Amino acid sequence: MTTQQVSFQEVLRWTDEQCREFLEAMRWPDGPRCPKCGATEPYRMTRKSQTKNTVQKLYKCRACHKQFTATVGTIFEDSHIPLSRWFAAIYLMCASKKGMSAHQLHRELDITYKSAWFMCHRIREAMRDKGELPLLTGTIEADETYIHPRTRRGHKVWHERVQDEIEMGLRPAPDKKAPYQDNPTVFGILERGGKARTVKVPAATGPVLRPIMGKMIDMKNARLMTDGHPAYRQIKHYLPHEVIDHEVEYVRGDVHIQGIENYWSLLKRGVYGVFHHLSEGYLPSYLNEFEFRFNRRKIQDAERFAALVRQTQGRVLWYCQTAQPENPYA
Numbered sequence: 001m002t003t004q005q006v007s008f009q010e011v012l013r014w015t016d017e018q019c020r021e022f023l024e025a026m027r028w029p030d031g032p033r034c035p036k037c038g039a040t041e042p043y044r045m046t047r048k049s050q051t052k053n054t055v056q057k058l059y060k061c062r063a064c065h066k067q068f069t070a071t072v073g074t075i076f077e078d079s080h081i082p083l084s085r086w087f088a089a090i091y092l093m094c095a096s097k098k099g100m101s102a103h104q105l106h107r108e109l110d111i112t113y114k115s116a117w118f119m120c121h122r123i124r125e126a127m128r129d130k131g132e133l134p135l136l137t138g139t140i141e142a143d144e145t146y147i148h149p150r151t152r153r154g155h156k157v158w159h160e161r162v163q164d165e166i167e168m169g170l171r172p173a174p175d176k177k178a179p180y181q182d183n184p185t186v187f188g189i190l191e192r193g194g195k196a197r198t199v200k201v202p203a204a205t206g207p208v209l210r211p212i213m214g215k216m217i218d219m220k221n222a223r224l225m226t227d228g229h230p231a232y233r234q235i236k237h238y239l240p241h242e243v244i245d246h247e248v249e250y251v252r253g254d255v256h257i258q259g260i261e262n263y264w265s266l267l268k269r270g271v272y273g274v275f276h277h278l279s280e281g282y283l284p285s286y287l288n289e290f291e292f293r294f295n296r297r298k299i300q301d302a303e304r305f306a307a308l309v310r311q312t313q314g315r316v317l318w319y320c321q322t323a324q325p326e327n328p329y330a
């Protein structure tokens with residue numbers, strides 16, 4: 001099995017055992033390793049007892065004597081959904097440019113909507129780039145956008161909910177000078193021709209955005225381009241800064257922010273066209289998803305799929321992150 005160039009058709013034909021082999025090859029290129037203590041060369045075992053768990057390929061660590069399988073410590077741990085369905089879901093999510101809704105996965109993979117929804121969130125967790133990320137250099141485009149959540153039918157509309165939350169003291173009162181500040185704000189920076197990074201921020205203001213830029217950009221080797229938003233006024237003291245005022249022009253020589261604008265249009269077409277509604281609390285995990293695909297846009301779907309299977313370590317232990325809004329018509 002060539003590990004890099006598997007087509008979707010091939011993945012659909014895989015049995016659970018073949019999926020497990022692929023996962024082991026991706027996760028442990030130098031042979032199995034204990035997820036608890038990191039020791040290598042465990043004992044190989046075969047499960048003989050007749051239990052509900054039908055995974056036959058087991059390992060036992062020589063150092064800490066714990067038993068494990070390839071899924072321990074990954075997003076697949078404790079899942080009752082067969083690995084073959086997981087792999088199909090991962091392939092679809094890696095290959096669809098604007099994302100894949102949980103409802104569509106529920107229909108296509110014949111699993112419940114609830115399972116599909118949670119599966120999507122676990123896959124988004126795997127899509128998050130972990131560890132030290134390299135700083136962005138060269139020509140950098142920065143911009144902010146607002147993802148306006150659509151509300152569900154029967155629930156209060158967004159601005160009414162915001163008003164309630166302001167009255168309850170859960171949210172600061174809006175500032176007349178910055179009328180959008182109660183919308184979920186996303187700040188993004190893009191290295192031209194390279195990677196993008198996006199974060200959800202409480203408001204698009206200088207004191208919020210400057211430390212974020214400080215952490216993501218290599219200030220000594222970068223040239224920043226933004227629009228005329230007042231949040232970027234002070235940044236010229238830290239690195240060379242060019243402003244393109246959108247009220248006047250969109251492009252001036254090589255000064256433009258079309259790259260990051262393109263990223264926003266992709267994100268928004270996904271959010272409004274595929275997901276329709278998303279809660280503010282889950283916005284960061286959707287940002288992970290779009291970032292993962294965008295930053296690997298120049299490679300084939302098969303390679304993107306392999307890249308994701310390689311980084312499935314990490315567990316999602318929450319089930320629901322947002323308090324469900326009360327339905328006034330229930």
Ligand SMILES: [Zn+2]
Nearest residue numbers: 034037061064
């Ligand atoms: Zn161990």
